[in-house]
Amino acid sequence: MSTAGKAIKCKAAVLWETHKPFSIEEIEVAPPKAHEVRIKMVATGVCRSDDHVISGNFVTPLPAVLGHEGAGIVESVGEGVTSVKPGDKVIPLVSPQCGKCKSSKQPENNLSRKNQYGRRSGTMLDGTTRFTCRGKPIHNFLGTSTFSQYTVVDEIAVAKIDGAAPLEKVCLIGCGFSTGYGSAVKVAKVTPGSSCAVFGLGGVGLSVIIGCKTAGAARIIAVDINKDKFAKAKELGATECINPLDYNKPIEEVLQEMTDGGVDFSFEVIGRLDTMMSALLSCHAAYGVSVIVGVPPNAQNLSVNPMLLLLGRTWKGAIFGGYKSKDAIPKLVADFMAKKIPLEPLITHVLPFENINEAFDLLHAGKSIRTVLMF
Numbered sequence: 001m002s003t004a005g006k007a008i009k010c011k012a013a014v015l016w017e018t019h020k021p022f023s024i025e026e027i028e029v030a031p032p033k034a035h036e037v038r039i040k041m042v043a044t045g046v047c048r049s050d051d052h053v054i055s056g057n058f059v060t061p062l063p064a065v066l067g068h069e070g071a072g073i074v075e076s077v078g079e080g081v082t083s084v085k086p087g088d089k090v091i092p093l094v095s096p097q098c099g100k101c102k103s104s105k106q107p108e109n110n111l112s113r114k115n116q117y118g119r120r121s122g123t124m125l126d127g128t129t130r131f132t133c134r135g136k137p138i139h140n141f142l143g144t145s146t147f148s149q150y151t152v153v154d155e156i157a158v159a160k161i162d163g164a165a166p167l168e169k170v171c172l173i174g175c176g177f178s179t180g181y182g183s184a185v186k187v188a189k190v191t192p193g194s195s196c197a198v199f200g201l202g203g204v205g206l207s208v209i210i211g212c213k214t215a216g217a218a219r220i221i222a223v224d225i226n227k228d229k230f231a232k233a234k235e236l237g238a239t240e241c242i243n244p245l246d247y248n249k250p251i252e253e254v255l256q257e258m259t260d261g262g263v264d265f266s267f268e269v270i271g272r273l274d275t276m277m278s279a280l281l282s283c284h285a286a287y288g289v290s291v292i293v294g295v296p297p298n299a300q301n302l303s304v305n306p307m308l309l310l311l312g313r314t315w316k317g318a319i320f321g322g323y324k325s326k327d328a329i330p331k332l333v334a335d336f337m338a339k340k341i342p343l344e345p346l347i348t349h350v351l352p353f354e355n356i357n358e359a360f361d362l363l364h365a366g367k368s369i370r371t372v373l374m375f
């Protein structure tokens with residue numbers, strides 16, 4: 001029996017408040033309105049940005065259904081939807097591509113005016129939510145909310161992908177892989193023969209390493225306080241691995257000494273102010289490029305001596321690897337299908353969706369790279 005046009009009752013992981021585990025609840029998912037798409041989720045990765053909400057570092061309205069790195073199959077579409085149809089395999093877009101606003105039209109920019117990073121309304125574009133639980137409206141998260149058996153997204157926040165793609169793997173293209181890889185090849189534009197330093201070896205940082213290697217970097221220095229991450233970093237292209245805890249001087253000094261004044265490209269892929277500063281200082285004062293990928297703690301600032309930039313350094317950042325999502329995701333999936341990019345090494349655990357709290361325990365313990373939850 002078709003579910004189109006009807007509310008669907010299903011399971012979702014609801015975060016009622018910060019610093020608490022998820023609660024698996026029965027929720028009601030309303031049908032998609034005009035220009036919206038309802039998706040049956042098949043798989044979702046767990047990213048540190050979801051955890052930043054739990055810890056209060058990333059503020060978004062609660063209660064909410066989190067999750068932003070998923071893949072699924074279109075169940076039904078609202079009026080006027082033309083880019084996807086029921087049965088299509090899709091990836092929800094954490095950074096939507098409206099194609100109409102000033103920044104969407106700018107060729108090098110990927111941040112649509114309709115993005116959720118600035119607004120953080122926790123709603124669909126029309127200001128309402130499609131989730132209800134125990135009679136209460138539940139917010140969505142970054143326009144995606146993949147920690148639910150069914151979700152509803154705006155049409156500008158979904159991309160159709162190859163019908164043969166394995167959703168339990170390509171879900172990583174929904175955030176972690178693309179964010180890291182794009183930060184290297186598209187945002188920093190790493191050059192052949194260059195030197196790179198990557199701070200933080202989670203799923204996103206390791207994807208930066210894959211990007212640096214693809215771009216032909218000669219030295220890729222991986223930095224992490226968890227040495228258990230080093231073997232995988234080397235497998236994916238790191239040429240050296242260093243642990244700041246092994247030195248009695250700042251890690252930026254170590255990197256400057258290792259590279260005769262600093263690396264060409266550095267990446268902060270942790271989400272801490274001190275490591276953002278270390279990454280900046282570890283790139284060359286005259287021509288280094290440092291990219292902020294990690295999401296900084298809410299409402300905290302860095303104080304910076306402008307001399308650090310006056311000599312020629314570039315400091316930049318980007319959401320979702322700078323990619324225009326609706327255009328880029330089908331191509332990245334095609335690259336995965338053509339075996340041009342690896343995703344399997346990033347997936348260390350696969351769990352049933354109901355075990356979501358275990359996936360976050362593994363992340364906190366530094367034991368997982370990516371856990372994929374299966375519905």
Ligand code: CND
Binds near residue numbers: 179226269369
């Ligand atoms: P994950 O937590 O898996 O990895 C972070 C790594 O940093 C771990 O290996 C830690 O051991 C390491 N680490 C922690 N503290 C330090 C330290 N002081 N010095 C060195 N290493 C340290 O995180 P992830 O890979 O899922 O995400 C990384 C960041 O990227 C995080 O802040 C997340 O919110 C952000 C992000 C950004 C975007 C974007 O669009 N820009 C998208 N998704 C995630």
Ligand code: ZN
Binds near residue numbers: 047048049050069175
């Ligand atoms: Zn993410």
